Amino acid sequence: MGEVFGLIFDGWPHASLHYVVIFAVYELEDKRSQALLGVSPLDEGSQDVDAHIRLMSNVLSVYNETMEIVCFLVADNCTTNKSIALKLGVPLVGCASHRFNLAANKFYAEFEPILEDVNSLMSQLRQPNNHAELTKHTELRPVKCNVTCWSSTLAMVECYLRIRAEIKKVEAVEELVSTGSRHRKLVALGEHLKKPNSISKRLQREGIDLAQVRVLFDSVKVEYPVMSDYLKAGAKIVNSPVFEAAVVKKIDGQVLAIAEKKAQRQFETS
Structure with missing residues (x-):
């Protein structure tokens, strides 16, 4: 999956459980690639931040990967997901x-x-x-x-x-x-x-x-x-406005401001 990648995740209730699906998104041969990593209920029915992070970590361990190389998240713009991104120290691109x-x-x-x-x-x-x-x-x-x-x-x-x-x-x-x-x-x-x-x-x-x-x-x-x-x-609902602005400018070939360069620095690989 490369040196760094992002995680796309979403959740939904079924019966008494809350399930989460996780995808990895990464660059392969200069093209965007996406792979399903897993679908699993959250442990003990908890839906808090730590439960989500534990699930992500457990799923990545199956592929001999760790959370340290996750550089961004893509998910709904809810409070829990924003808190997950904050705790992991990575930008969240809201759905x-x-x-x-x-x-x-x-x-x-x-x-x-x-x-x-x-x-x-x-x-x-x-x-x-x-x-x-x-x-x-x-x-x-x-x-x-x-x-x-x-x-x-x-x-x-x-x-x-x-x-x-x-x-x-x-x-x-x-x-x-x-x-x-x-x-x-x-x-x-x-x-x-x-x-x-x-x-x-x-x-x-x-x-x-x-x-x-x-x-x-x-x-x-x-x-x-x-x-x-x-x-x-830059709407209030946007969790990482500088990061998103940097991505848009990067795609459009525009010059990035200093803060925007810093926001996308984690994507630079040796």
Whole structure:
């Protein structure tokens, strides 16, 4: 894996355990490479900083490697991950998709009441009797919003707009269908969400780098200023702003400031 490398990790709950997946990212023959190192539950169910570091160390030991050669981390922008990076003394590159998700949530906060109504309607339509009635008029199934995936909001709104006429034929929920200005607001929201949704998909493409992320974020800020607090360079959510700025400049071939040179010095190999 080379003299130095980074770790990408993420976690999720299953049953009573919290699992973590760990990848190594490194340079091989002048190209970015990534390898799955392991998937494991945290010991004794603990999710604190030390438990994560122990897991990383144990996984690396399988490959006869130690934490000393880990030079950066990539993970969600949560407090625990920031504390892990601080304790290890390495920069944390926050997940761009997670950051964008938080920004998007801020964008449609003003639409929250009407979105909650639509989500409630979709829940009602999934009830056996209502769903049976709906299927008499359309093959499309009602889509609920997933709070952990903001793009599902667009899917829900688009679904609602497509089957709105059919929903009106379900007597039990007919009165829950938006009309007038509320309906027009949903139509406008559906259009507004299309660009952020396309950006979200691009952020998940294989091979995207921090410089490309910066271009995407800057383009969104212009059209959706309310998202700037999360997307601007040096935003509060960014754990290692100088390091990220250095990486972007390095990719773009720009001259680094003194602090930026220092931030990326650990990547220099003999």
